[in-house]
Amino acid sequence: MGGNCDTQEKFAELQNFIDSIEDKRGALIAVLHRAQQLYGYLSNEVIFYVSEKLVIPSSKIYGVISFYSYFTTKQRGKYVINVCLGTACFVRGAEAIMKEFEKELNIKAGESTKDMKFTLSGLRCIGACGLAPVVMINDKVYGRVEVDQIKKIIEECEKEAE
Amino acid sequence: MSKLKSIEELQKIRQAAKDNLDLRSTAESEDRIIIRVGMATCGIASGARTTMNAIVDELREQNITNVSVTQTGCMGYCAEEPLVEVVFKDKPSVIYGHVDAQRGREIVNEHIKNGRLLQNAIITKSFEKID
């Protein structure tokens, strides 16, 4: 997480978001989405904060977070590489794409590189089946990916990061 | 925009929208051309935004003003993305597949400006739509 001042700012933003919701019934998932968007992941600190603001026990919040695969309690890399493992991508070779990323980054699916540049994970269908196999890096979708392009894709991200 | 308070107001705004869009309805639309770019997730992922920018840019460079470029949803031909449809008044529309920035500029220079269709790029509409 960034500096203390940065954190303060983010908490203020989360506070504003929570205050803007008129009907707080059922707002938990929307708040968690917003929090994860701000922080990149849901730390204990964030969970306790949300718990206090929405008056929901933190145990219940943990229950919700662990249920949904979209939420994460682990810090993630600057680039989150999501290999689509939907059926259309699967039959067009998504497994090989995933293996190549694992090999190139030297991590397993679900892990992050030590320098926290990359996190590798699988995803169930982003609905761009016409472009199978598909890889999504942060918000950018790469379609018709081939194994020998992967090195270049990673290099592209690394260059951009500099 | 103010709120519509009756069905008559809805019909009025609908007619106005129809006139505005329908190439056949008004005299000044005589030489108007519409270019539609498919911009659903698949289209954007295959570069439709770059294509659209290139088309708009090329139209500006060539000083062509009678063309409106608009975005639309999924046309259904995912394998051919990005897709661009060119509609001239009173002519069947032409759909191009795999339109990257360069092909986008070619569409402007060849099809729009010189009335020449592009080689190896046209795909066929294969469905019937209810009105």
Added chain:
Amino acid sequence: MNNYRMHLLVCGGTGCTSSDSLKLVDELKESIEKHGISNEVEVVITGCFGFCEKGPILKVYPDDVFYVTVKPEDAEEIVEEHVIKGRQVERLLYVEPNLKVKLEGQKDLPFYKKQIRIALRNCGFINPEDINECLAADGYQALAKCLCEMSKEEVIETVIKSGLRGRGGGGFPTGLKWKYTSNNASDVKYIICNADEGDPGAFMDRSILEGDPHSVLEAMAIAGYAIGAEHGYIYIRAEYPLAIHRLEIAITQARELGLLGIDILGTGFNFDVELRYGAGAFVCGEETALIHSIEGARGEPSTKPPFPAQCGVWDKPTCVNNVETLANIPPIFLRGADWFRTIGTEKSPGTKVFALAGKVNNVGLVEVPMGTTLREVIYDIGGGIKNNKEFKAVQTGGPSGGCITKENLDIPIDYESLNSIGSMMGSGGMIVMDEDNCMVNIAKYYLEFTKEESCGKCTPCRVGNKRLLEILDKITQGNGTEQDLADLVELGEIIKDTSLCGLGQTAPNPVLSTLHYFYDEYLAHVREKKCPAAVCESLLSYIILPEKCVGCTACAKVCPVPCILGEVKKTHVIDQSKCIKCGACYNTCKFSAIAKR
């Protein structure tokens, strides 16, 4: 530069080029040249027209005249007659086989009428971010009609009469769902649009929301009016950022025009819509789980009854409809229930959108009348199998469905017929597989999916599916026995019978259906320890084909073990006892001399 007055479009697809379409192009060009009109007419090669059996196909633009089975020697006549004299070459027009009528325009050809777009009517035509384009395409006309001219009962009656059934998979009659929710008295009721398109490989709901979001909003308002709900939720996957963005714009624009909100069109009817985001849980497509998720809780299903129509969101009567179902509603009111019944089959009227994907040439979204056969969808619309491979199976219904083999390709698609062959309609994913796909591996893929997505509430699903997966894993590793195959069936049946919700009740379907249709392939895995499609790594071996090997040594150089023996310019051999099956040699060989067996 000249402005051409006419273009001759010739199909350059694989089918047509193999029947000499490129020669036709040359002949046409020559003839045009000869007549000195090459500055006014041009020949253009296009992508596949799809009507390959009648190729080569030639279309005249802008006349919209369509010639079929055109031979190179017809070029002269087409140029002289049609291009120069403006007279159609009648003998080359398509003849409708039943009526023996000659059809000239593409729009008249039955082949192009295989797809009828009702749910996708505006996708790809209007700008989804501009409500004016939607209004010009008759958006909100159906709502106006319902509010001003029809009673609630008449609205429900119309939907019942149309015979519209839920397009999310179950196929429950939509009108009855509305009626039940309407019958339950309550001061507050809810209408939910289920946009949690979790079935991997299906993307029609995303396309509708991205291409025509207002049709869903309009239909929700109509449903709200019919059942007495003033509040609607759209439960949408967080993985669909563009669809969310366009929905937000659509909702804002509809509110500005007063088509959502208080006193819509001055009729006194209030209705508004709120978005709720999913967070990556497949089970939330099940309506009771979805309702719990909207309430901000874990998305676990609960037993029915009580049904959502009695006790749904915040314990109020709730009606849950899928995106595609709702997109069908406005046309039903504008054109009538009777019109809707003229399309499709008696028990399943209307159309269904399929996301055609996998090993098929024209991957895409297709909307066909119910009752169309799988063969028409895959071969006529989909253009057949990629790279001329052999069709093996098509999977419908996603992780809840099953595989359909070539024996059943002529079955007309509707809810009942797909169920009868061990698959289901599902949300409309249609994944085509060829000879290179291993069915055991496919079954394993789906089981991995359901195992991950099982919410864990009931034991058969939580534990049973894990056991199924373990057995499949054992089989693909080469350690399976025939007893394992029997166990798969027995366990699968028990899971189907005893699970709490739809996810568990259908999870074994991919295994059971592949076992049923591809038992031999399973047997090969357990008896001969072979994977016929050469997919399961533990079961395959890499071999060098002596007739293709030139002895370049490239493979021996990359082999990490090393286990490839041979001298320069002589055939190499792989020592199977040392081979670790890494595939490096296979990827390196430039002469396709290494094969997987």
